[in-house]
Amino acid sequence: MILRTLRLGDEVRLHEYRNKKEVSKYQSWTRFSQREARNLVTYTLNHPYEGEPKQKTQLAVTLKDGTMIGDLHLETLSKTCLTIGYTLDSVYWGMGYGREAVRGLLAYIKETFPHNKVIAYIYKENDRSRRLLLDLGFVKFDESFFYHDEGYVLYLRGGNKK
Numbered sequence: 001m002i003l004r005t006l007r008l009g010d011e012v013r014l015h016e017y018r019n020k021k022e023v024s025k026y027q028s029w030t031r032f033s034q035r036e037a038r039n040l041v042t043y044t045l046n047h048p049y050e051g052e053p054k055q056k057t058q059l060a061v062t063l064k065d066g067t068m069i070g071d072l073h074l075e076t077l078s079k080t081c082l083t084i085g086y087t088l089d090s091v092y093w094g095m096g097y098g099r100e101a102v103r104g105l106l107a108y109i110k111e112t113f114p115h116n117k118v119i120a121y122i123y124k125e126n127d128r129s130r131r132l133l134l135d136l137g138f139v140k141f142d143e144s145f146f147y148h149d150e151g152y153v154l155y156l157r158g159g160n161k162k
């Protein structure tokens with residue numbers, strides 16, 4: 001598996017799998033049009049990510065043969081905290097790819113940026129996503145009945161809980 005920055009042409013696969021009902025079910029979008037896919041690629045290319053507060057980026061998850069099977073979201077919330085998101089084409093669910101991709105993202109963050117705290121929010125019904133986070137060592141720190149979601153946190157270097 002390879003994690004890389006989005007590039008021109010990725011909009012085709014982004015639209016294909018993000019627009020599937022089961023993929024968007026617990027996400028912030030319902031439909032994901034070709035235009036939205038193109039905008040996401042363009043935004044990413046025009047906004048290099050250096051880990052500074054308010055910066056965000058999107059990575060492609062590909063198999064070794066180049067097939068794009070999903071994408072990862074990375075966003076800086078503060079000098080110590082990042083938030084992540086992950087989306088895989090449902091054709092590739094249940095094979096351990098999600099865990100492998102997020103594990104790779106966490107390793108990349110740890111070796112590249114000084115941030116210690118990584119958080120992820122999921123909808124309460126998103127059991128697959130919860131299993132993934134718990135398996136990678138995340139713990140629940142927040143729960144909202146209003147938004148119907150839960151927040152999970154992982155401290156990359158333990159100790160310093162800032």
Ligand SMILES: CC(C)(COP(=O)(O)OP(=O)(O)OC[C@H]1O[C@@H](n2cnc3c(N)ncnc32)[C@H](O)[C@@H]1OP(=O)(O)O)[C@@H](O)C(=O)NCCC(=O)NCCS
Pocket residue numbers: 022023024026027084085086087088089092093094095096097098099100121122126128129131132
């Ligand atoms: C959440 C999501 C990324 C999980 O993807 P995934 O690849 O199925 O997740 P995992 O890597 O954790 O897969 C683990 C499953 O594969 C199975 N598996 C099979 N072979 C495996 C292997 N070699 N290694 C690990 N797990 C393996 C595990 O038993 C596990 O099954 P289970 O979920 O029934 O317990 C995916 O469902 C998704 O993209 N959903 C839509 C988007 C979304 O909701 N994102 C989260 C909101 S930010």
